Ligand SMILES: Cc1cc2nc3c(=O)[nH]c(=O)nc-3n(C[C@H](O)[C@H](O)[C@H](O)COP(=O)(O)OP(=O)(O)OC[C@H]3O[C@@H](n4cnc5c(N)ncnc54)[C@H](O)[C@@H]3O)c2cc1C
């Protein structure tokens with residue numbers, strides 16, 4: 001080891017740890033990022049790349065997502081080719097019963113100053129001619145963007161390295177060292193100690209395991225999601241489309257769908273990729289840490305897609321995969337200091353939005369460590385907010 | 395759609411799968427045979443060799459194996475198996491394109507695939523893998539062209555060269571592949587020569603001129619390569635040019651020529667490259683066991699160069715580490731079709747025993763004896779070090795999955 | 798011939814324009830460039846960033862080449878290209894109830 005200790009150790013080289021490292025190293029902080037596996041090998045390479053506001057609850061969550069979108073736009077110029085595009089996104093309605101809630105959703109977002117629109121039948125089918133004829137309308141959000149998540153992680157890491165960050169793959173963190181109530185660094189599984197003034201745990205669904213030895217309990221659970229990738233061939237429109245019911249599944253609201261679609265929490269996501277395939281999503285279930293794709297879930301996803309795109313019956317599935325979303329009980333990530341251990345921070349629990357929220361998360365952790373004023377209130381993100389649930393989960 | 399239930403599902407209707415289906419169906423079990431090809435037979439269709447005074451005719455073997463099936467065997471042809479889930483206790487779900495099936499036991503007999511040789515220009519029309527050329531000729535009587543170059547000294551390439559020279563191909567040269575990071579598994583040119591000499595040592599007709607070069611003496615390889623005739627040796631009508639490597643395939647819309655370069659006795663390039671006209675190029679990069687399903691099904695595996703790559707560990711009766719899942723044929727290592735048939739029979743009896751049937755002792759003896767015999771009589775080894783790899787595979791298997 | 802001569806420039810240049818993954822048209826040079834640009838040290842990452850091995854044949858053709866490349870760079874390729882179901886492409890229409898076929902006899 002060199003004589004000078006690195007100042008900050010970040011645990012976990014997913015999109016969140018990479019964004020934190022990027023922000024800190026760009027501010028001149030000496031950072032060491034460690035991951036137990038290959039870089040980006042966790043959930044951040046088993047996901048889609050949507051950067052969305054359209055599905056966020058109006059108010060705090062939408063504001064946070066919007067901030068992240070704006071930051072990402074600034075970063076994109078620095079990061080090189082990460083397949084970043086801003087095509088906007090659409091929520092298609094499955095039936096007339098969704099019209100009321102959809103219009104109410106648009107109104108609420110507009111009151112918060114977002115440029116959402118409700119598209120009537122004609123406009124919906126003009127923009128998305130491949131949609132089933134019985135789709136009554138859609139919701140449009142013009143600022144939503146998309147990128148290639150693994151290229152995003154790789155670019156964040158390449159830039160961070162360039163600015164002096166150390167990046168260590170295949171180096172599992174065995175313990176977080178605390179001395180006199182302060183984070184003092186981490187111990188790696190091979191016995192190496194990394195000394196630091198601050199430690200940031202950004203270990204996705206593994207965050208509770210990393211923190212447990214310190215007696216810190218977080219109710220982050222793996223909510224598995226599957227995606228289906230088509231072969232190259234005809235596509236069903238150039239725009240990204242989700243179903244309005246996606247929101248219902250996300251927040252556990254009532255929805256009328258076939259049993260397997262219900263059981264696996266499937267809601268349509270259709271996304272054309274630059275490579276010429278398209279991606280279909282997705283499912284939401286609690287199924288432990290298993291990421292082996294389940295054919296029954298892949299079938300349910302395709303079935304749901306055919307409800308909206310009947311012409312897709314002639315398309316071909318190339319592969320499927322599954323990842324583990326770091327879920328929290330209130331669907332808000334955990335970003336901030338750990339009470340009682342000075343210099344220890346958590347940045348995790350982004351569920352289905354880690355790609356989109358990575359930029360704002362990196363910014364917030366930077367603000368905590370550099371003692372700058374954060375761009376939005378941080379109380380809703382606090383580590384300590386789960387006291388009651390923690391007791392239940394423990 | 396509730397999937398149909400079977401005692402046994404056989405995945406792959408090559409010689410191994412068909413032989414196993416024969417044993418199982420004649421023992422009275424309900425068998426489903428699935429293959430993604432439109433007809434059963436697998437690689438057998440492309441095979442025709444002289445074996446001493448007799449002839450090995452793959453098409454005839456297919457007839458024999460199919461007519462030995464008991465009536466009532468169910469078929470799903472032109473159907474790919476996508477995944478295998480579940481367990482012996484609840485039944486294995488065999489996921490098929492168009493519906494599924496459930497089997498109390500499953501045989502993985504999906505065979506082997508060819509390994510490409512990525513030289514610049516290999517994606518041009520007119521460049522084929524040797525096995526594909528074999529299929530085109532044997533299956534459809536389409537010769538690949540008139541003037542060709544085979545790149546790579548894999549034994550299958552020699553066998554195919556011999557077949558093609560009787561099939562309207564006028565001239566055929568066999569040259570070395572250029573070293574590439576993506577074919578590091580082949581080793582350096584001297585290593586490839588050593589392997590060729592090793593294979594030639596106990597080999598059939600094609601290899602005799604090579605074997606003669608060595609005068610039956612070990613350690614002669616380097617000397618032999620120094621003396622190697624620049625124009626190559628005639629091997630069954632083809633020119634075997636071990637001191638030349640193919641740098642690239644040239645052509646606009648299809649193969650027109652190949653850029654060649656001489657190499658010295660250490661395998662290093664010597665002199666300026668030149669081009670030679672050709673209207674087809676065959677790549678002989680070798681064979682590897684097809685591992686997708688064995689990997690996906692999560693059976694324990696090991697890597698053995700002499701067997702062609704990653705293969706499942708199995709008991710002597712070809713049971714994998716997952717109870718009820720069996721493997722036979724080239725998925726266990728690239729060997730001859732007769733070996734695949736013998737393995738299929740053995741696995742068939744293994745599955746009968748797994749399903750609760752009784753297997754008379756002489757059946758086991760017969761099946762094990764046939765396997766031994768097929769190995770002894772193999773026309774050639776596909777990889778050097780086959781025997782040693784087989785022993786290691788056996789020992790590892792015994793330790794990890796049982797005798 | 799037969800005597801070691803001067804090496805031509807072609808001999809020294811590795812075959813960077815040789816296509817490694819046919820389905821996705823990824824050449825050796827692109828793999829080397831990606832590895833250097835992103836400091837990649839793992840085959841799965843190389844695959845996801847270049848799409849090599851992600852094409853129609855699901856790596857059936859190029860997998861041994863990618864694994865060999867990985868080994869030549871000192872990476873352990875085992876599991877990196879692990880087969881994921883489905884192992885073969887399937888028609889989306891098959892999930893519709895009408896398409897359930899009777900078994901072949
Ligand atoms: C199917 C699916 C689709 C999705 N689509 C989207 C989308 O379109 N848009 C979006 O914004 N989000 C999406 N997400 C969510 C997004 O993928 C996640 O929120 C995000 O990837 C989480 O990133 P992370 O860095 O927190 O976790 P990870 O990427 O999992 O990174 C955590 C890292 O910590 C490492 N680690 C664990 N333990 C240790 C230890 N002891 N020592 C060292 N390192 C350790 C792990 O190896 C891992 O690399 C999707 C998720 C899924 C599953």
Ligand SMILES: Cc1cc2nc3c(=O)[nH]c(=O)nc-3n(C[C@H](O)[C@H](O)[C@H](O)COP(=O)(O)OP(=O)(O)OC[C@H]3O[C@@H](n4cnc5c(N)ncnc54)[C@H](O)[C@@H]3O)c2cc1C
Pocket residue numbers: 405406407408409410411428429430431435436437438440441442473474475476503504505506507508524525526528550553681684687722723724725728729730731732734884885
């Ligand atoms: C190119 C090539 C040339 C060969 N030439 C010779 C030769 O000349 N002489 C010789 O003795 N041996 C030769 N062999 C070795 C030969 O493979 C064996 O002799 C024998 O055919 C192996 O039998 P098998 O049953 O294991 O596999 P195969 O005969 O290969 O049969 C496997 C079957 O499984 C099917 N299959 C694979 N995956 C799936 C799936 N997911 N779903 C459904 N079906 C599937 C295939 O369609 C195929 O029909 C050659 C092998 C190859 C690859």
Ligand code: FES
Pocket residue numbers: 817818819820821849850851852853854855856857858859860
């Ligand atoms: S050749 Fe690479 S995926 Fe097919």
